[in-house]
Amino acid sequence: MKILVPIKRVADPDNANKVKVSADGTQVTTEGLEWKMNPFDEWALEAALRLTEDGAAKSRVGEVVLVSVGPKEAVATVREGLAKGAERGVIVEGNDNDLDSNVIAAALAAVAKKESPDLIVMGKQTVDGDSNVAGTVLADKLGWPIINYAMRIETSDDGKTFAIKRDLDVGVASVKVTGPVVITVSDSILHPESVKNGVTPADFKYPEAEGGRYASLKGIMQAKKKPIAEQTLSGLGVDAKRTVTYKKFELPPARSGQTTFVESVEELVEKLRTEAKVL
Amino acid sequence: MTYLFETDEHQTLRAQARRFAEAEIAPHAHAWDEAGLFPRALYGAMAGAGLLALGYPESVGGAGDIGHMLVAAEELLLAGKSVGTCVGLGSHAIALPPIIKLGTDAQRERFVRPVLRGEKIAALAITEPGAGSDVAGVATRAVREGDRYVVDGAKTFITSGYRADIVTTVVRTGEGHGGLTLLVVERGTPGFEATRKLDKMGWWASDTAELSFDACRVPVENRVGAEGAGFVAIMMNFVTERLMLAGQCVATAELAHRESVAYAKERRAFGKTLSGFQVTRHKLADMSCRIAAARALVGEGVMRFLRGDASPALAAKVKNTATDMCTYVCDQAVQIHGGYGYMREYVVERLYRDARLYPIGGGTREIMLELIAKAEGY
Numbered sequence: 001m002k003i004l005v006p007i008k009r010v011a012d013p014d015n016a017n018k019v020k021v022s023a024d025g026t027q028v029t030t031e032g033l034e035w036k037m038n039p040f041d042e043w044a045l046e047a048a049l050r051l052t053e054d055g056a057a058k059s060r061v062g063e064v065v066l067v068s069v070g071p072k073e074a075v076a077t078v079r080e081g082l083a084k085g086a087e088r089g090v091i092v093e094g095n096d097n098d099l100d101s102n103v104i105a106a107a108l109a110a111v112a113k114k115e116s117p118d119l120i121v122m123g124k125q126t127v128d129g130d131s132n133v134a135g136t137v138l139a140d141k142l143g144w145p146i147i148n149y150a151m152r153i154e155t156s157d158d159g160k161t162f163a164i165k166r167d168l169d170v171g172v173a174s175v176k177v178t179g180p181v182v183i184t185v186s187d188s189i190l191h192p193e194s195v196k197n198g199v200t201p202a203d204f205k206y207p208e209a210e211g212g213r214y215a216s217l218k219g220i221m222q223a224k225k226k227p228i229a230e231q232t233l234s235g236l237g238v239d240a241k242r243t244v245t246y247k248k249f250e251l252p253p254a255r256s257g258q259t260t261f262v263e264s265v266e267e268l269v270e271k272l273r274t275e276a277k278v279l
Numbered sequence: 280m281t282y283l284f285e286t287d288e289h290q291t292l293r294a295q296a297r298r299f300a301e302a303e304i305a306p307h308a309h310a311w312d313e314a315g316l317f318p319r320a321l322y323g324a325m326a327g328a329g330l331l332a333l334g335y336p337e338s339v340g341g342a343g344d345i346g347h348m349l350v351a352a353e354e355l356l357l358a359g360k361s362v363g364t365c366v367g368l369g370s371h372a373i374a375l376p377p378i379i380k381l382g383t384d385a386q387r388e389r390f391v392r393p394v395l396r397g398e399k400i401a402a403l404a405i406t407e408p409g410a411g412s413d414v415a416g417v418a419t420r421a422v423r424e425g426d427r428y429v430v431d432g433a434k435t436f437i438t439s440g441y442r443a444d445i446v447t448t449v450v451r452t453g454e455g456h457g458g459l460t461l462l463v464v465e466r467g468t469p470g471f472e473a474t475r476k477l478d479k480m481g482w483w484a485s486d487t488a489e490l491s492f493d494a495c496r497v498p499v500e501n502r503v504g505a506e507g508a509g510f511v512a513i514m515m516n517f518v519t520e521r522l523m524l525a526g527q528c529v530a531t532a533e534l535a536h537r538e539s540v541a542y543a544k545e546r547r548a549f550g551k552t553l554s555g556f557q558v559t560r561h562k563l564a565d566m567s568c569r570i571a572a573a574r575a576l577v578g579e580g581v582m583r584f585l586r587g588d589a590s591p592a593l594a595a596k597v598k599n600t601a602t603d604m605c606t607y608v609c610d611q612a613v614q615i616h617g618g619y620g621y622m623r624e625y626v627v628e629r630l631y632r633d634a635r636l637y638p639i640g641g642g643t644r645e646i647m648l649e650l651i652a653k654a655e656g657y
Contacts, residue, residue: 014301036294080291207327210302214295216329217342220288 001062001159001197003048004117005086006108007041008068009077010128021249027097028249037077039211040123043185046212047153048121049085050195056204061197063087065115069094069107075228082223083215089228090115092236099242101129105137106240107233112142114236117180118160124149124184131244139182147177151188154196280571282350282578284585289350292333292343296354299328304359311484312629315476317364319400319442325368326397330355334372339379339391345519346581348372352523353530360626362531362633363484370439370485373520374401374447377461377512381504390445390463402443404434404464404490405513411436412646414449414513417459419492421450426499428452428462430470430492436640440488441476448492449513452506459509463501470495481632514591517642521594522584524641525577525601528634532570532605535612535630539563542616553615562615566608573604592654595647602637602644609634 011019012034020029037045045064052062064086068074071093078089092107112120125132139146151167166173167186188194190212192205206213215223260275262268273279281289303324304317311317325331334348335341356365371394378390393399410416419432430450440446444466452460464471475489504512540563543553553559580597583589612627613620620627638644 076287076291079287080294083291207324209328211298214299214328214330215291217288217292217333217347218329220291221342223291224288 001052001119001155002115002117003052003062003064004067004108004112004115004120005041005045005048005064005081006067006069006104006120006122006134007045007077007081008038008123008126008128009035009070009074010038010126012036013039013127019251021251025248025250027246030096035073035077037080038123038126038128040125040127040185042123042211043187043189044121044123045081045084045086047150047183047185047189047195048119049213050200050206051119051121051153051155051197053085053197053200055200055206060085060087061199065090065117067092067108067111069099069104069233070096078228079220079223080215082226082228083219084213085219086226088226090231091228092231092233094233100244101131101134101137102243103233103238103240104134105141106238107236108134108138109141110236110238111231112138119162119179120144120182122182122184124186135182135184142180142182145177145181146184147175147181148184149186150183151186151191152194153183153189155198157198159198280574282346282574282581284346284578284582285350289347292347293350293354295328296330296351297358299325299330300355300357300359304355304361304364308359308361308364308484308626309624312361312363313483313623315478315483316486317361317367317484321364321368322400323397326395331368331371331397332395335375335391335395336379339387340395344585345522346585349523349526349577349581352526353533356527356530357534357537360534361484362527362630363482366482366527367439367485369523370403370443371395371401372523373438373516374403374443374445376516376519377447378463378503380515381461381508381512385500386463386503394445399444400439400442402437402439402446402488403516404437404440404446404448406434406436408433408435408489412643414459414510415456417449417451419448419450421452421460421462421497423452423499424496427496428499428502430462430464430495430497432492433474434490434492435488436477437488437490438482438485440490441473441486443473443488446471446490447503448490449509456510457507459513460506461503461509461512462497463503464492464495464497465501468495468497480635481629482636483629518584518589518591518594520641521598521647522577522580522589524637525573525580525594525597528598528601528605528637529570529574529577531630531634532566532573532608535609535627535634536563536566536570538626538630539566539612539615542619546617559615562611566611569604569607573601576600590654592651595642595650598642599638599644599647599651602634605634605637 015034022029048064053060066078066081066086066089069092136146147164149167150164152165154163161178164175167188332341333343334345394401421428421430446464448462448464470493472491473488474491477487543559546553609631613631619625
């Protein structure tokens with residue numbers, strides 16, 4: 001099985017206080033930010049790796065191709081994914097300011113057409129833009145089904161059909177779908193028994209780890225030798241343009257850090273209404 | 280700031296260690312320190328994350344070198360904020376190398392691999408109630424009787440000793456330096472007992488034990504290397520141990536500095552933040568300079584070690600430089616925090632206590648000076 005996993009480097013959400021807005025308010029400046037793989041993409045990568053391996057024997061039985069659309073520096077993020085076990089990477093070079101979900105989806109569609117994967121597994125959103133649409137737009141461009149918020153994936157014996165449980169606010173939806181298909185995952189996909197691929201023994205349990213597996217030093221060393229192809233939007237024949245433009249950015253007001261102690265619930269409600277003005 | 284020897288590979292490794300420590304250690308750092316122990320399962324989790332076997336040969340399931348071990352240890356400490364937990368998790372780094380270097384394949388299989396898989400805990404036992412720096416003064420005796428050694432004596436200040444499954448133990452089988460031998464004593468061996476979990480000034484989350492050997496019969500196949508090879512094995516260990524301890528000092532000081540910067544930018548006095556005062560900014564700058572200097576020397580020690588020319592005297596210089604720096608920085612960190620720096624709920628209070636061990640453990644500051652003086656021919 002061949003799986004395409006789109007990944008994006010994002011500003012480390014744990015250092016969100018370093019995010020600054022340019023003086024004219026037209027863009028978020030990236031100087032001094034620390035970068036990491038979009039956490040939602042880490043979940044997708046974990047799901048894809050589980051689908052393409054024998055988890056008990058720790059051997060690979062399929063191929064995971066990482067694709068990132070963004071600046072050249074994203075290579076470090078792709079390498080980290082390769083260190084976790086993916087086979088190879090593709091970087092489609094693009095300036096972050098020229099990209100939106102529409103352009104990203106068009107670029108991913110172009111790569112998917114070249115690679116012909118059985119599945120595209122991706123994060124449901126990125127923690128920077130939070131648009132939550134790239135997966136759906138990508139499926140639309142490819143004419144493939146889209147299954148959002150997958151929390152459990154089970155491969156059928158022929159490897160083409162998937163029984164998927166979707167994590168919804170109102171409950172769990174069970175669906176069956178035949179590939180190729182675009183799947184976005186929820187954090188429940190990290191559950192020790194959330195992925196069954198027919199190769200890993202059915203009773204095997206993955207260790208609990210927030211964010212999926214760690215890259216071992218051996219994996220990190222091997223990743224240096226794995227191929228990363230460089231592409232350009234024009235080279236892929238992508239002429240999509242941004243459909244969303246940002247008019248203005250501003251930082252949220254600084255918190256006062258003041259603490260007020262109240263004696264009763266009534267007083268709390270009153271203060272939330274009159275002083276904090278949040279009710 | 281990172282070490283000059285670091286490559287992209289080290290950076291990625293740091294990211295893994297940071298993630299592990301943020302998820303698995305930091306949320307419990309204070310509680311484990313107060314409880315005086317961290318859960319045994321953490322060894323397995325650490326092995327699963329690929330962090331327990333760093334710096335060991337591939338032949339025993341390891342990967343990387345001392346540089347990888349050092350940066351991962353730093354990140355675990357910076358993100359996990361528990362010196363005690365980190366040193367407890369790392370006690371095998373002094374217990375296993377003699378077995379790897381001098382032991383048999385069967386010993387490596389029995390003792391080394393399970394520890395690096397996180398299934399067993401290893402400790403090194405040299406110090407005795409009556410012999411610390413003076414290694415040649417070891418009095419725990421082992422007398423050969425057929426296919427066993429009968430061991431009598433006591434060890435103290437043994438990191439991870441209270442729940443260790445295997446203890447690499449220095450015993451006396453003859454006179455003088457050449458009369459020291461290494462035996463692996465396994466938990467459950469009749470006559471071997473962890474008699475006391477010691478209460479310490481710092482490093483609370485790691486257990487430190489007093490061990491007793493009372494006619495303890497250890498199989499001859501648990502002897503590491505030849506009889507009398509113990510002293511040399513211990514000396515070989517000291518260079519890496521001291522570089523690692525120096526690395527811990529850099530990491531501890533870096534954490535104390537970070538905590539101080541954050542506090543100084545937040546805490547207000549006389550109408551402005553502490554960092555608004557030149558005296559505070561200069562204190563922080565001074566701390567930063569000393570950390571950078573010690574880091575540079577630790578990095579040089581590591582690079583020379585990897586080139587094969589790190590002498591015991593260089594390791595001693597590295598250790599003293601780093602411990603002195605760490606003592607100073609942690610003291611200043613408490614000072615910047617004022618009254619809060621003296622309170623148990625603040626990280627710097629803990630670091631101040633943790634830091635006090637370094638000029639003593641792994642060879643005292645004075646023994647280091649002696650080593651340097653001898654090497655320099657004073």
